[in-house]
Every structure is written in structure tokens, then in C-alpha cells.
Amino acid sequence: MVKLAKRMSRLGTETAFEVLVRAKALEARGRDIVHLEIGEPDFDTPAAIVDAGCEALRDGWTHYGPAAGIPELRQAIVEYLNGARGTNYSPNQVVVTPGGKPIMFFAMLALLEAGDEAIYPDPGFPIYRSMIDFVGATAVPIPLREAHEFRLDVEELARLITPRTKLLIVNSPANPTGGVLERSDVAAIATLAVEHDLTVLTDEIYGKILYEGEHVSLAAMPRMAERTILLDGFSKTYAMTGWRLGYGAMPTALAEQIAKLMVNSVSCTSMAVQRAGLVALTGSQDEARGMVEAFRRRRDLIVDGLNAILGISCLRPKGAFYVFPNISSLGTSSKAFADRLLDDHGVAALSGTAFGDHGEGYLRLSYANSEANLVKALERIEAAATS
Numbered sequence: 001m002v003k004l005a006k007r008m009s010r011l012g013t014e015t016a017f018e019v020l021v022r023a024k025a026l027e028a029r030g031r032d033i034v035h036l037e038i039g040e041p042d043f044d045t046p047a048a049i050v051d052a053g054c055e056a057l058r059d060g061w062t063h064y065g066p067a068a069g070i071p072e073l074r075q076a077i078v079e080y081l082n083g084a085r086g087t088n089y090s091p092n093q094v095v096v097t098p099g100g101k102p103i104m105f106f107a108m109l110a111l112l113e114a115g116d117e118a119i120y121p122d123p124g125f126p127i128y129r130s131m132i133d134f135v136g137a138t139a140v141p142i143p144l145r146e147a148h149e150f151r152l153d154v155e156e157l158a159r160l161i162t163p164r165t166k167l168l169i170v171n172s173p174a175n176p177t178g179g180v181l182e183r184s185d186v187a188a189i190a191t192l193a194v195e196h197d198l199t200v201l202t203d204e205i206y207g208k209i210l211y212e213g214e215h216v217s218l219a220a221m222p223r224m225a226e227r228t229i230l231l232d233g234f235s236k237t238y239a240m241t242g243w244r245l246g247y248g249a250m251p252t253a254l255a256e257q258i259a260k261l262m263v264n265s266v267s268c269t270s271m272a273v274q275r276a277g278l279v280a281l282t283g284s285q286d287e288a289r290g291m292v293e294a295f296r297r298r299r300d301l302i303v304d305g306l307n308a309i310l311g312i313s314c315l316r317p318k319g320a321f322y323v324f325p326n327i328s329s330l331g332t333s334s335k336a337f338a339d340r341l342l343d344d345h346g347v348a349a350l351s352g353t354a355f356g357d358h359g360e361g362y363l364r365l366s367y368a369n370s371e372a373n374l375v376k377a378l379e380r381i382e383a384a385a386t387s
């Protein structure tokens, strides 16, 4: 019998993938399901990017390459970040990875050990907590509250910092709430991080999926570049989830260590995929912008629709492509309601608790779906809420 290492019992998961499997099984039995569970654009990757990937394969980009990424792409990433986020990176500070997710995994492996505390958002992307637990550090949730528009409350953060706090994880625009930090929040977080000598993982993967206001990068705040890992990627902005392409920007010494973790795990990111990423970053941004405009219309449709349902209320998120409606007055747990939505009404949604204990009372719906499907889902959610 296989005997697992103890650490495996500490590894969490992402419920979205489990709900997807359950929803697909129901579909295989002939049920009609609206998929609002998985966080990916429903659009295809823009054609110019697909062409660049195919061309790269034909041109012989079929070999191993540098662990940290091809120089052309690292350069393009630096130009993009320095232009859009106001940072001052150089290419040796960038590590290209198969998706943004490995940056979380690698950063925590490289930084945390038993006894260290890591503060993470709750509700937040479940892999943060999973990885903190996995590497044996202590996970300290910072609650994100609806009353505060799901923005991190800096005073509350200050109270959670101890001499053992090593890492702070921040995600704006946020999954699962769509909350966006304001410039004053970001400045205050940076001040705390400098004062307490914290390392910060700033997950900015939804940085370009913004409907109002501005995206302010923690990495651009004074004295933050030396203590920040900026995570970003191509999955969401360019509808490239299945390609697996992301990156981190960080201090050079840490980038060297993360590149070593790349050598030890996957060797390098697919070369053809990196060539496609280069075209994504340097080519026309019209399609990416068009997707954001479509998301904005869908956001308004789903927020207005949810607020018209008795017992449900929903903030209008400023970024990402999720809504996090409050269902606490329906008199059922979030998990029970999400299960009933799928089993009896054909809507795959996630319980807010899939993102931490502070998600109780909420659902997470991804509105990266057609307007027709969203209308269908709203009718079904209303039926479930009133039955």
C-alpha cells in the first residue's frame, strides 16, 4: 500500500474544479447546466496569438529553453509592467512560469517555514491557504468584509501583524469578490509592509480586468520592489487559461531561487507558448479590451438581476469577472444552497465558503458566460431562492 507523506494531508484544493466535474457528470446524464463555477473567460484566445503559437511550433520552437523564460518575453513583460504599473523592473527580475499559479507555490516554498506566519485574504483564492499549510507555516486570515466593499481593512491588517509575520498576500482586483483596493489602501499596506519588514505577494492577475477606478500596484509603492513578488499572467487578460502562461516579478536574488525551483520541477515553460505570449503582450490589445467591455455588460446584467431577487443582494464589483452575492437571508448555508442550485436547478456555482470561512452567507458566480446563459441562470437562481 502507498503510504503518503504527512504533508499531503495539509494540501487543499480548488473547489471550482470539483464542481466542474460534478456538473459535467450531470450533463453526461442529459441535464442542462449553466456553468458559473469556473473562473475563465468563455472567449477563445485571439486569433493572432493562436497563429503565433502555431507558427512557433512550425518554426522549431520545440526544444527546452531557459528556466526563467526566453529573454524576448522577459523583456516584453518588463516593458509592460514598467509602463502599466509604474514599476522599474529589469528582465533578470522576471521568471516565466506555466500559469501564474506556480509563482504562489514557488514563492511560498522559497520563503516560508514552520513558525512563520502568512496573512492571506479570506474570502480569497483557495490556493493561498493551501500552500501556506502545505509548506508548514501558519495561515492567518484577514477577513474581507462586504461592509468594506470587500477591500482589505488596513487597521485590521495592522492588528494581525506579529513579529512572526513573514508574508502578506494581497489580491486586487480580487477573486472571488471582484473587490478592488484604492490607492490609499495600497499606500497604507505598503507602509505597514516596510515598517514590519514583510515580504508581499501581490496577485495582480486581474489587473487589466477593471471597470472603474484605477489599478494600483503594490510593487510600485516606495521601497516595495525590494520586498514584493508581483504575480501576473496571460490566462485571464488574453483568454489563455489552457495554454498555461504566467510570471512573477521580484528581487533578483529571489528570482534566481525561483528559477532553480523551475529547473527542479518543470525545467521551463513551453517555448511555443512563450512565443505566443510575446505576441499577446506586444500586439494589438483591441480584443483584450473588447472582452473587458463584454464582461462589464454581463456584470451589470447579473448584478441587476440578482438584486431583483427577493432575499439576495449583490455589490457591483469594480474588477475581475466574479460576483459575490449575499444570500444570508435565505436561511440556508452557502454550501447547501450551491448544492441545491446545481442538483435541482442546473446552475453550477460555488459556495462562498470554498474561499474561506468568511465566505459563509455568499455565493461566487463567474459571469464570464454569454448574456443568454446569465439570463437563464438568473431565472433558475430566483426559482431556487423562492422555493
Ligand SMILES: Cc1ncc(COP(=O)(O)O)c(C=O)c1O
Residues within 6 Å of the ligand: 039, 098, 099, 100, 101, 102, 125, 171, 174, 175, 203, 205, 232, 233, 234, 235, 241, 245, 246
Ligand atoms: C486570484 C488568482 N490568481 C491566480 C490565478 C492563476 O491563474 P493561472 O495559473 O491560470 O495563471 C487565478 C486563477 O483562477 C486566480 O483567480
